[in-house]
Amino acid sequence: MLLAVDVGNSHTTVGVFEGEVLRCELRLATRREWTRDELAVGLRQALGLAQLDFSALDQAIVACVVPPVLGPLTEALVRYADIEPLVVGPGIRTGMPIRYDPPQDVGADRIVTAVAAHERHRDGEHGLIVVDFGTATTFDVVTPRPEYLGGVIAPGIGIAADALFERAAKLPRVDISRPDRVVGRNTVGAIQSGLVYGYIGLVEGLIARIRSEVDWPCRVVATGGFASIVARESSAIDVVDDALVLEGLRLIHGRNGATGSRGTKRAPS
Template sequence: MLLAVDIGNTHIVLGLFDGEALRRSWRLWSRPGLTSDELRVLLAGLLGDDATAVRDGIVGSVVPPLTGEVRRALVELTGVEPIEVAPGVRTGLRIRTDNPHELGADRILNAVAALERYGGPCIVVDLGTATTLDVVTAEGEYLGGVIAAGPEISAAALAERTARLARVDLKLPPHVIGRNTVDSIRSGLLHGHAAMIEGLVTRVERELGGRATVVTTGGLGALIGRLLERVDVHDPHLTLHGLRIVHARNRAR
């Protein structure tokens, strides 16, 4: 089986694949300072007997200090040396940005998976710590995208930079028009974010010259996706599938 690991700013997400089927998945906090020893113990507890069935591994990371720790933990636990999503790894995309080395692994993986699973042109909306939109043509060209602060960052900034507005949890208010301060903040954070995404999708499609498949993913994808007027596909495991696909394209190298 293949163990795929997506190291993000907030979570480490793991997926265990049997062929193309995702059999199990887990989510851990990507706490700064995590060591390979701690991670090995955590992974051993999660995988259980399946640790001995792992034959391949792949890691994609946007947190460089954790990348080496995760790799060491995987090698020590499974004996498998994982592929790392880094420059030189075959993705199947043609990157058309000004500086391809700036691209985070998660954005590339999302684009790979969306194109493979749902076809292009497509717009991937990843709602996590940051909100990103990534644009891929039907011919497999990655054109670039949009990066914005996610709702949780916005909530923290609002509480920090104002004297009388408290930090609120991200819960849908009963109405767009808030009847109290807490619901008004929630409406701004969630409905406002949804409106931003809808506007961006419209503008991106205008630049593309036609309609694109809109795919949502990320920790807040299900919550905010409910507020979007148009979502073609919600795929909570899109990044993991991107890791699986990239692994298959590099396995024989």
């Protein structure tokens, strides 16, 4: 079985594949202070929810955008699962040339979602705009060939909501949910309108500008927690696909042969 781990700024997503079938998907809150052993305990407990254990794993792949976590996570898998994982980064085979400058500056999660989006939603004619609503909201552009062309990074809606609460003394913290109307009749409604409809405006505007810069038609694939809300309120999103990160990790692992398999254990530190 293949363990796929995506370490994001806010959450860590863990999946286990048996062949092409996703056996389980689990989410942990990311902590930059994790030690090797804490990570091993957390992974073991998470896998236990799906009635799995390290002994069931024989391969692993990791994408990580939180550098302090990568070392302890790799060490945990080496020491307790006897697997040195394949890490998404420079030199890895993705099947998609990177046109970013420099290529190593692209977040691993962005490459992973782009690879999966192309594999799942390509049609030979359209390029893709992949919008990932995470801690940051990223827009990644994939050509029809395919190539990773580049993209846009914007503050996530959660960051915007936190900043408004922290910097405006009289404004309350509110749930990020769709209000009944654009014109708020109270402070909570007004903030929700600004966050939700303002953010939808940001998404629609950036998608339109990206389309105006490329020479081919684009489909828009959205993923992440806010994707469904935007898709319900805007025709700019063509499809919502929440399986991109884990599926992308599986695809990239397959394109790199036996790398990241059991038995590549290093001496424990």
